Amino acid sequence: MTSRPKTTKLWLLAAPALAFSLVLAGCSGTASGDETTAAAASSSEASQTAEQVLAANQDAHDSDDDADWSADGAVAISLDGTSATSSRSDGVTVKDGTVTITAAGTYVLKGDSTKQVVVDSTADGKVKLVLDGVTIANAEGPAIDIQAADEAVVILADGTTNALSDATSYADDADANAALYSKADLTITGTGALTVDGKGNDAIASSDGLVIQSGTIDVTAVDDGIRGKDYLVVRGGTITVDAGGDALKSDNDEDADRGYVDLAGGKITATSGDEGVDAATDVITTGGTLSIVAGGGSGEDPNAGAKGVSAGVIAVFEGGTITIDSAADAVNTDKYAHYNGADVTLSTGDDGTHADLAMAISGGSVTVKKANEGLEAAAIDITDGTVDITTSDDGINVSEPDEGTGAQTLTISGGTVLVDAEGDGLDVNAGTITQSGGTVVVSGPTNDGNGALDADKGMTISGGVLLAAGSSGMAVAPSADDSKQATVEFTLDSAAQAGTVLTVVDADGKALASLTLAKQASNVVYSSSELSNGTEYTLTSGGNAGTTIAGPLSEAGTAGSTTVATATAGEQTSSEMGPGGGNFGGGGGGGGQPPQDGERPTDMPTDMPQPPAGGMPTDVPTDMPQDSGSAGS
Numbered sequence: 001m002t003s004r005p006k007t008t009k010l011w012l013l014a015a016p017a018l019a020f021s022l023v024l025a026g027c028s029g030t031a032s033g034d035e036t037t038a039a040a041a042s043s044s045e046a047s048q049t050a051e052q053v054l055a056a057n058q059d060a061h062d063s064d065d066d067a068d069w070s071a072d073g074a075v076a077i078s079l080d081g082t083s084a085t086s087s088r089s090d091g092v093t094v095k096d097g098t099v100t101i102t103a104a105g106t107y108v109l110k111g112d113s114t115k116q117v118v119v120d121s122t123a124d125g126k127v128k129l130v131l132d133g134v135t136i137a138n139a140e141g142p143a144i145d146i147q148a149a150d151e152a153v154v155i156l157a158d159g160t161t162n163a164l165s166d167a168t169s170y171a172d173d174a175d176a177n178a179a180l181y182s183k184a185d186l187t188i189t190g191t192g193a194l195t196v197d198g199k200g201n202d203a204i205a206s207s208d209g210l211v212i213q214s215g216t217i218d219v220t221a222v223d224d225g226i227r228g229k230d231y232l233v234v235r236g237g238t239i240t241v242d243a244g245g246d247a248l249k250s251d252n253d254e255d256a257d258r259g260y261v262d263l264a265g266g267k268i269t270a271t272s273g274d275e276g277v278d279a280a281t282d283v284i285t286t287g288g289t290l291s292i293v294a295g296g297g298s299g300e301d302p303n304a305g306a307k308g309v310s311a312g313v314i315a316v317f318e319g320g321t322i323t324i325d326s327a328a329d330a331v332n333t334d335k336y337a338h339y340n341g342a343d344v345t346l347s348t349g350d351d352g353t354h355a356d357l358a359m360a361i362s363g364g365s366v367t368v369k370k371a372n373e374g375l376e377a378a379a380i381d382i383t384d385g386t387v388d389i390t391t392s393d394d395g396i397n398v399s400e401p402d403e404g405t406g407a408q409t410l411t412i413s414g415g416t417v418l419v420d421a422e423g424d425g426l427d428v429n430a431g432t433i434t435q436s437g438g439t440v441v442v443s444g445p446t447n448d449g450n451g452a453l454d455a456d457k458g459m460t461i462s463g464g465v466l467l468a469a470g471s472s473g474m475a476v477a478p479s480a481d482d483s484k485q486a487t488v489e490f491t492l493d494s495a496a497q498a499g500t501v502l503t504v505v506d507a508d509g510k511a512l513a514s515l516t517l518a519k520q521a522s523n524v525v526y527s528s529s530e531l532s533n534g535t536e537y538t539l540t541s542g543g544n545a546g547t548t549i550a551g552p553l554s555e556a557g558t559a560g561s562t563t564v565a566t567a568t569a570g571e572q573t574s575s576e577m578g579p580g581g582g583n584f585g586g587g588g589g590g591g592g593q594p595p596q597d598g599e600r601p602t603d604m605p606t607d608m609p610q611p612p613a614g615g616m617p618t619d620v621p622t623d624m625p626q627d628s629g630s631a632g633s
Contacts, residue, residue, distance in 0.1 A: 043360060043379060043411075045335070045336050046314070046337065046357070046381065047340075047362065048314060048338060049318065049340065053260075053316055054260075054262065054284060056257060057231070057258065057281070058209075058231065058257045058258050060209060060233045060262070061151060061187070062187045062189075062211040062213060062233070066126075066155075066213060067155060067189040067214065069128055069155055070106070071108065073105075074106040074107065075087055075088050075105060075106070075108070077092065077110070078110055079109060079111035080113070081112065081113065082114055082115060084111075084113065090103070097114070098115045098116045099117045099118065100118040100119075100120060101117070101121060101129075103121055104121055104124065104126060104127055104149075104150065105125070105127065105128070107127070108130040108157075109129060109131055109132060109134045110133050110134060111133070111135075112135040112136075113134075113136045113137075113138075114136075114137055114138065114139065115138060116138045116140075116141060116143065116145060117129070117143070118144075118145050119146040119147060119148070119149050119182075120147045121148055121150070123150070125150055126149070126152070127146070127150075127152050127153070128153045128155060129154050130155045130157055130190075131155065131156055131162040131192065133160045133161065134162045135162070135163045136163070136165070137163075140167055141166060141167050141170075142176050142177075142178060142179055142180065142181040143164035143165060143166050143179050143180065144179075144180050146182035146184055147176070147183055148184065149183075151184055151186075151187070152182050152184045152185065152186045152187070153186075153189065154180070154189070154190075154194075155189055155190040156189070156190035156191065156192030156193065156194050156214075156215040156216075158192055159192060160192040161193045161195075162192060162194045162195070163195045163196075163197075164180050164195070165179055165196070165197040165198075165199055166179035166198060166199055166200055167199065168199045168200050169200045170200045170201055175207070177201040177205070178201060178202035178205035179196050179197060179198045179203050180196055180203070180205070181202075181205050182207070182210075183206075183208070184207075185206065185210075185211075186209070186211070187212075188210075188211070188212045188215060188237075189212075190214060191215065192215060193216040193217075193218070194217050195217075195219075196217070196218070196219045196220070196221075197221075198219070198221035198222055198223070198225075199222060201222060201223045201224075202225070202245075203220060203221035203225050203241075203243070204217075204219060204225070205224070206228045206229060208228070208229060208230050209231045209232075209233070210227070210228025210232050211232075211235065212226070212235065213235045213237070215237045216237065217238070217239045218240045219239070219243070220241075220242045221243045221244065222245075223243065223246075225242070225243035225245075225246070225249075225270070226239075226241060226248050226249070227246070227250070227251065228249075229250065229251055230250070230258040230259070231258060231260050231261070231262065232249065232250045232262070232279075233261075234263050234264065234265065234266050234268065235266065236264075236266040236288070238267045239266060239267070239268045239269070241269070241270045241271065241272070243273065245274045246272055246274050246275045246276075246277075247270035247275070247277065247292070247294075248270060248277045248278070249261070249275070249279070250278075250279050250280060252281075253280035253281075257281075258280075258281065259281040259282075260284065261279040261282070261284070262284045262286075263283075263284065263285045263287075263288060263290060264285075264286045264287050265288040266288045268289065268291065270290070270291065270292045271293045272292070272293070272294045272295070272306065273294075274294070274307075275294060275307050275308070275309070275310045276292030276293075276308045276324065277308070277309045277310070278307075278310045279310070279311045279312060280312045281311070281312050282313050282314050282315070283310075283316070283333075285319060285322060285342055286318050286319040286320065287320045288320045289321045289322075290320060290321070290323070290324075291322075291324075292324045292325065292326065293325045293326070294306040294308050294324070294325070294327060294328075295307075295326060295328060297325040297326065297327065297347070298347040298370050299327075300349060301327060301349070302327050302328040302329075302348070302350040304328065305328050306327045306328050307328045307329045307331070308324035308326035308346070309324065309332070310332050311332075311334070312334050313333070313335050314335055314336040314337065315331055315336075315338070316337075316340065317337075317338070317339045317344055318340050318364075319342055320342050320343075322342055323345045324345070324346050324347070324348070325347045325348070327348070327349050328348065328350045329348060329350050329351045329352075329353070329354045330352050330368075330371070331352070331353040331355075332353075332354045333354070333355045335356055335358075336355055336357055336358050336359070337353055337355035337377070338359070338360045338361075339359075339361045340360070340361075340385075341363045342364045342365075343364055344366050344367065345369060346369065346371065347369045347370040347371070348368075349372065350373075351371060351372060351373050351374070352366075352371040352374045352389065353366070353368075353375050353376070355377040356378065356401045356403070357401055358377055358380070358381070358407075359377040359380045359381070360380075361380075361381070361383070361385050361387060362382075362384050363385045364385050364386075365385060365386040365387075365388070366385065366387050366388070366389075367387075367388045367389075371391045371392070372391060373395070373397045374391045374394070374396055374419065374421070375389065375395075375396045375397070376394075376397045377398060377401075378398065378399065378406020379398065379406055379407040379409050379410075380398055380411070382411070382417060382438065383415065384415045385415045385416075386416045386418075387417045387418065387419075388418045388551070389420065389421070390420045390421075391419075391422065392422050392423070393421070393422060393424075394423040394424045394425075394427045394450075395421035395424070395425045395426060395442065396417075396419060397427045397429070398427065398429065398431060399429045400429065407431065408428055408429060409431050409434065410431075410434070410455070411436075412434070412435045412438050412440060412464070413435075413437045414437045414438045415439075416438060416439045416440075416441075417439070417441070418441050418550055418551040419442045419443065420443040420518055420551075421443070421444060422447075422450075424444070424445070424451055424452070424453075424454040424474075425442035425443070425452040425453060425454075425468060425470065426440075426442060426452070426453050426454065427455075428454070429456060430456050430457065431457050432459065433459035435478075436463045436464065437464040439465045439549065439550045441467045441550050441551045442467070442468040442469070442470070443469055443517075443519060443551075443552060444468060444469060444471065445470050445471050446470070447473075448471045448472065449473065451470060451471070451473075451474035452470035452471075452475065452523070452525065453475075453477065453478075453525065454476065458478075458482065458574065459477070459479065459483075460478055460479055460484075461478040461483045461484075461485045464527075464528075465513075465528045465549075465553070466487070466525065466528075467513070467526050467527075468524070468526075469515060469517060469523065469524045469525075469552075470522075470523055471495075472492070475523035475573065476573050476574065477572035477573055477574070478525075480533065480570045480571070480572060480574065485527055485528070485529060485531070486527065486533045486570060487525060487527040487572050488527070488537045488567050488568070488572065489525045489526075489571075490524045490564075491565060492521075492522045492523070492539075492565050493564070495521060495522040496517055497517070497520050498517050498518060498519045498520055499516065499517060500517045501514055501515070501516050501541065501542060501544060502516075502517065502524060502541055502564070503545075503558075503559040504524075504538075504556075505537065505538045505540055506537055507535055507537070511558070511559040512526075512531075512556055513554070513555065513556055514554045514557050514559075515552050515553055516545050516554065518551075518552050524565075531569045532569060533570030534569065534570055535568065535569050537567060537568075537569060538563055538565075538566050539566070539567075540562055540564065541560045541562045541564050542560025542561060543557060543558040544557040
């Protein structure tokens with residue numbers, strides 16, 4: 001939420017500011033060329049698809065035949081407490097119960113052990129470990145420690161249950177610090193089950209890439225649940241993670257094409273003390289289901305910083321069903337976010353989604369059930385999809401990024417946007433709102449310190465449907481002069497209460513649209529192609545709403561008999577000038593009027609500050625702005 005600046009000014013600046021505002025009136029709601037270019041660039045980066053993002057990243061190492069194995073030619077290893085035996089001696093050594101594998105091939109492990117399985121193979125070829133009913137509980141380090149391999153594959157044999165656990169602590173400089181640890185690229189596959197208890201640090205970790213193709217995997221960890229340094233890819237399986245740190249993680253922050261998390265399938269349930277999904281670069285979802293509770297959920301302290309999904313560059317939600325309940329931001333990216341096909345539901349104690357530079361929504365659904373602010377970025381572009389936001393502060397907030405500068409634009413050309421906000425509904429702190437299509441319905445604040453619509457450089461509309469209801473104290477509407485589509489703004493003498501059906505009726509008595517108030521409102525802004533500037537419209541209460549279009553907005557049903565307001569389209573309060581109008585270029589809506597014939601305006605305040613005693617100050621600035629004769633800056 002951004003508070004509007006106070007209108008009281010020093011006496012010295014009052015008159016020059018009034019004159020200067022006339023000079024700049026033509027450019028107050030227009031973005032500069034640099035801002036337009038920046039907005040286009042940010043929108044393009046934020047609109048990347050999953051395919052485009054993955055194409056720029058390192059390819060995952062796994063293959064379709066990783067789960068294939070045969071007992072013929074495989075080495076059978078039997079574990080028995082502190083001892084072990086092998087069906088072959090070449091490529092396998094056993095010492096004091098620790099099994100060390102030194103050659104590529106397939107190894108079938110059965111039984112229980114309190115020791116360790118080590119893989120140390122420098123030869124070409126995959127090392128496949130088939131867990132065929134194994135329990136390894138090593139109190140001195142990792143249960144399985146893959147120190148070297150061309151590539152490692154852990155296969156969960158069909159119908160088996162397997163368990164791994166490790167030491168309760170590690171040295172600070174220990175490389176192998178997870179119950180299942182690999183220095184090589186690691187794939188987990190098969191149809192069996194695996195339980196991993198990371199008692200000292202992480203549960204499953206790879207210093208290279210990590211891919212989970214299938215299996216039922218249940219993970220508990222003191223720190224991170226499942227971590228692949230270069231990348232973490234989940235293609236399938238049923239995965240449950242309970243982690244004190246991050247649940248799913250990729251942390252290579254040195255290589256631009258690594259450090260990503262790709263969730264392509266499977267069913268993932270993650271509970272985390274810190275982030276649910278944490279990627280140094282990118283997070284991509286294209287399928288499956290993902291359910292996250294981070295930091296105890298949205299009822300906990302957001303200052304602890306536990307986010308649902310965190311990405312260092314971009315998060316792309318292209319597929320799958322995603323549910324996040326987090327203490328801090330549900331989704332947070334250092335640069336971009338793109339919703340383009342996934343069905344996403346977010347609850348948070350802070351922002352639903354924060355993308356520092358830009359956010360794009362082009363498909364799927366985004367439901368913010370609970371948040372401080374719903375969507376936040378330096379530029380937001382909505383072209384399709386369904387957005388449904390409920391917040392205790394601003395619904396959609398466009399503001400300066402944490403680092404650098406941003407275009408600060410909200411652009412809506414399609415889709416459906418529903419906002420129920422206690423703060424500003426749509427809020428662009430130092431930029432513009434542009435609507436050319438789609439359906440936007442805002443149930444704004446009930447307090448007069450916020451507005452359903454708030455754009456410091458104005459809002460324009462050229463298509464689609466806009467309905468915004470809220471308090472009247474800070475109410476504004478799209479610019480009449482700069483918009484190609486007409487808008488009408490109704491201000492009620494007294495607030496209508498929640499549940500009231502309001503209907504917009506034209507001069508011929510035709511009902512155009514109905515609104516069933518979600519909460520009390522004293523101001524209603526409506527725009528559609530059916531309106532015409534200069535025509536008077538009536539807002540009635542009572543009656544019945546028609547078929548629901550989006551949230552509180554319905555097709556016109558039966559108009560009520562009580563008139564609560566009348567207004568003329570094209571005379572609304574222009575959004576770039578703030579409440580009370582003041583835009584001498586048109587669309588006054590009850591705002592101030594320009595002086596006539598050199599006379600003092602009758603609506604000037606009578607309590608203007610007076611000059612200090614003793615006359616003019618001597619420190620008057622000499623570089624006051626001059627009229628260059630151009631209003632297009």
